[in-house]
Amino acid sequence: MLRPGFAFRVEARDGTARAGRLETPHGSVATPAFLPVATYGAVRGIAPPELAGAGAQMLLANTYHLHERPGEDAVAALGGLHGFTGWRGPWLTDSGGFQVTSLSDLLEIDEQGVTFRSPVDGRRRFLSPERAVAVQEALGSDVAMVLDECRPLPEPEVDGHARARAAADRTLRWAERSLRAHTRPDQALFGIVQGGGSEALRRASARATAGLGFDGHAHGGLGLGEDRGRRAELVAAVHDELPEEAPRYLMGLGRPLDLLDGVAAGIDLFDCVLPTRNGRHGLLFTRAGLVRIRNARFRADPSPPDPACACTTCRQHSRGYLRHLLHVNEALGARLASLHNLHFTLRLLEEAREAVAAGRFDALRRELAGVLETPAE
Amino acid sequence: MLRPGFAFRVEARDGTARAGRLETPHGSVATPAFLPVATYGAVRGIAPPELAGAGAQMLLANTYHLHERPGEDAVAALGGLHGFTGWRGPWLTDSGGFQVTSLSDLLEIDEQGVTFRSPVDGRRRFLSPERAVAVQEALGSDVAMVLDECRPLPEPEVDGHARARAAADRTLRWAERSLRAHTRPDQALFGIVQGGGSEALRRASARATAGLGFDGHAHGGLGLGEDRGRRAELVAAVHDELPEEAPRYLMGLGRPLDLLDGVAAGIDLFDCVLPTRNGRHGLLFTRAGLVRIRNARFRADPSPPDPACACTTCRQHSRGYLRHLLHVNEALGARLASLHNLHFTLRLLEEAREAVAAGRFDALRRELAGVLETPAE
Numbered sequence: 001m002l003r004p005g006f007a008f009r010v011e012a013r014d015g016t017a018r019a020g021r022l023e024t025p026h027g028s029v030a031t032p033a034f035l036p037v038a039t040y041g042a043v044r045g046i047a048p049p050e051l052a053g054a055g056a057q058m059l060l061a062n063t064y065h066l067h068e069r070p071g072e073d074a075v076a077a078l079g080g081l082h083g084f085t086g087w088r089g090p091w092l093t094d095s096g097g098f099q100v101t102s103l104s105d106l107l108e109i110d111e112q113g114v115t116f117r118s119p120v121d122g123r124r125r126f127l128s129p130e131r132a133v134a135v136q137e138a139l140g141s142d143v144a145m146v147l148d149e150c151r152p153l154p155e156p157e158v159d160g161h162a163r164a165r166a167a168a169d170r171t172l173r174w175a176e177r178s179l180r181a182h183t184r185p186d187q188a189l190f191g192i193v194q195g196g197g198s199e200a201l202r203r204a205s206a207r208a209t210a211g212l213g214f215d216g217h218a219h220g221g222l223g224l225g226e227d228r229g230r231r232a233e234l235v236a237a238v239h240d241e242l243p244e245e246a247p248r249y250l251m252g253l254g255r256p257l258d259l260l261d262g263v264a265a266g267i268d269l270f271d272c273v274l275p276t277r278n279g280r281h282g283l284l285f286t287r288a289g290l291v292r293i294r295n296a297r298f299r300a301d302p303s304p305p306d307p308a309c310a311c312t313t314c315r316q317h318s319r320g321y322l323r324h325l326l327h328v329n330e331a332l333g334a335r336l337a338s339l340h341n342l343h344f345t346l347r348l349l350e351e352a353r354e355a356v357a358a359g360r361f362d363a364l365r366r367e368l369a370g371v372l373e374t375p376a377e
Numbered sequence: 378m379l380r381p382g383f384a385f386r387v388e389a390r391d392g393t394a395r396a397g398r399l400e401t402p403h404g405s406v407a408t409p410a411f412l413p414v415a416t417y418g419a420v421r422g423i424a425p426p427e428l429a430g431a432g433a434q435m436l437l438a439n440t441y442h443l444h445e446r447p448g449e450d451a452v453a454a455l456g457g458l459h460g461f462t463g464w465r466g467p468w469l470t471d472s473g474g475f476q477v478t479s480l481s482d483l484l485e486i487d488e489q490g491v492t493f494r495s496p497v498d499g500r501r502r503f504l505s506p507e508r509a510v511a512v513q514e515a516l517g518s519d520v521a522m523v524l525d526e527c528r529p530l531p532e533p534e535v536d537g538h539a540r541a542r543a544a545a546d547r548t549l550r551w552a553e554r555s556l557r558a559h560t561r562p563d564q565a566l567f568g569i570v571q572g573g574g575s576e577a578l579r580r581a582s583a584r585a586t587a588g589l590g591f592d593g594h595a596h597g598g599l600g601l602g603e604d605r606g607r608r609a610e611l612v613a614a615v616h617d618e619l620p621e622e623a624p625r626y627l628m629g630l631g632r633p634l635d636l637l638d639g640v641a642a643g644i645d646l647f648d649c650v651l652p653t654r655n656g657r658h659g660l661l662f663t664r665a666g667l668v669r670i671r672n673a674r675f676r677a678d679p680s681p682p683d684p685a686c687a688c689t690t691c692r693q694h695s696r697g698y699l700r701h702l703l704h705v706n707e708a709l710g711a712r713l714a715s716l717h718n719l720h721f722t723l724r725l726l727e728e729a730r731e732a733v734a735a736g737r738f739d740a741l742r743r744e745l746a747g748v749l750e751t752p753a754e
Contacts, residue, residue, distance in 0.1 A: 040702070041701065042702055042707050044708050084701075086694060299448075321418070323447075328446050331421050332421070332422050335422060
């Protein structure tokens with residue numbers, strides 16, 4: 001990264017896992033790092049100081065949602081994402097492409113871009129690589145993403161490979177247009193590797209994308225149906241084609257085991273709504289396994305939600321109280337449970353960083369693999 | 378109040394307004410005081426330290442809701458309201474009677490008590506004065522309330538006066554039973570004045586209730602339809618009949634002007650869901666009047682929601698951001714707006730206390746009367 005204010009250094013390696021540091025104009029991020037998702041410029045019910053307290057270093061905001069409401073001009077007028085939200089640390093924005101294809105009534109994808117019907121007001125909208133860059137420049141994130149053509153996995157049997165190839169090729173042409181459109185010197189731009197479930201296509205996409213000179217690279221279109229082992233192979237294969245000195249970002253995956261798989265393969269950045277979404281639904285990550293805190297057996301349980309956890313929720317509240325709040329749908333319950341899951345996830349990445357630096361990442365991963373996603377007790 | 382750990386002193390008077398101090402086993406409350414409502418043991422989405430930061434001294438919990446879920450035995454097992462919720466300051470609980478008559482399918486009210494169908498599980502439930510006391514003793518509040526028969530205002534034209542008289546008489550008999558049933562020495566018990574819209578009935582109810590020797594007295598059945606002037610008369614008339622040295626509590630009223638009216642008449646305690654409910658709906662109390670923050674004109678407004686306010690929301694966030702969060706239904710919006718309205722309300726009572734002590738309460742009331750409930754600008 002040669003932009004002023006940006007740098008990325010790999011500081012330690014353990015096999016293909018790596019620990020490093022991403023410098024941005026709004027602060028430094030120790031990697032591998034997990035980015036909590038602030039869809040509308042806020043992490044559901046949680047204020048910036050609490051995110052910092054839980055160990056968050058960098059947040060992700062959804063370009064599409066903020067473009068719809070309040071509009072990037074309003075965000076820009078209120079100081080960009082940093083001033084608008086009060087989170088003064090680094091921000092990453094997605095391109096909006098994933099939301100356009102998953103949430104809206106998709107009308108057409110052609111070489112120019114994507115035409116869709118807004119779920120907010122029912123009107124026709126058009127998103128092109130150039131517009132995605134322009135919106136993100138107005139939002140003022142530290143890291144912007146190119147618009148990609150994202151396809152579901154597994155591909156249909158008929159023409160699946162051809163469609164995946166066409167989408168990867170188009171993503172590459174859009175990547176070139178995005179680079180030409182990008183003007184903000186204080187914002188990094190990351191390319192996205194596509195290619196569906198084909199290792200060959202993804203390698204080719206990575207090689208070509210890397211050749212364009214992005215500040216970092218992301219794995220696109222994963223976590224949409226392929227199994228965990230296959231995903232690990234697709235990620236690992238692509239890393240041979242990407243420059244070592246640029247950050248690698250695995251988009252949208254955030255289960256604890258996914259994070260450990262990603263770190264093992266050399267991923268530096270993650271984002272996912274899972275910690276907060278699971279929290280709202282009463283599914284807690286703990287060091288003893290998954291806890292469904294709404295279960296009636298926790299009704300009068302005075303112990304902390306996760307006895308091994310040092311988060312505000314676990315230090316101040318009992319399982320019985322948290323269970324009650326979620327049971328009666330009191331907003332404080334979703335907030336406390338989300339905060340715990342975020343703290344757990346952020347702490348997991350912190351431990352991964354420490355383990356990579358100490359050359360014992362594999363041991364950590366083996367130790368945790370057995371418990372993280374099985375029910376506690 | 379002769380209970381150990383309790384005391385109430387009037388420390389200053391200004392006309393019929395008064396400022397004082399209520400001592401409880403869990404701390405001291407400067408009066409007049411506003412009690413935020415923690416329906417299910419939490420003030421919608423707001424954590425105890427934030428309530429303390431906004432100036433809250435004492436909270437109210439709804440006996441009926443906590444009886445249904447999680448049940449008073451669970452609350453007791455988790456340390457009573459103080460341990461259960463983490464709010465270690467004083468608590469007041471209502472009797473549950475108002476929720477039973479307003480929320481449930483009321484089956485029968487007779488001399489023994491109230492039979493109703495639970496909206497939670499559809500089963501028949503029975504609430505008597507003795508059970509209302511027992512539930513509140515298990516919850517462990519600092520101040521408990523007697524079960525009263527609460528009737529809507531205005532009374533029906535036919536038999537209205539007779540019905541109001543019968544309800545006031547029954548409330549009095551229930552009050553005696555409540556006193557006999559009450560055993561917890563570390564919990565105060567307040568009687569409730571009834572009598573509908575009749576000054577004569579309310580005076581008689583107050584005189585008889587005061588004669589029973591409660592620790593404090595509440596105005597019941599107000600704020601249910603009578604106009605503001607009439608309510609002030611009904612409150613003032615009753616105060617002649619109540620002992621000066623016991624706290625007076627106006628239940629369920631919390632608009633800024635209602636609070637100032639109440640203080641003027643000599644009320645010491647208030648509770649209301651209005652600050653938080655209005656906050657969730659985007660209606661902000663400010664020193665320039667009411668602000669409908671969801672209005673489109675605030676879309677890119679960088680000023681604080683209330684420039685005269687020192688709350689966390691107003692110090693850290695813009696009108697534009699708060700408007701956006703409420704507009705997209707992001708939970709942080711309801712939380713920030715509720716916190717502002719609570720801070721505003723709590724600060725208003727603090728100013729009222731200072732004004733009473735300085736002998737300028739009337740001036741404060743006149744100064745604020747013109748702006749508090751008119752739209753800003």
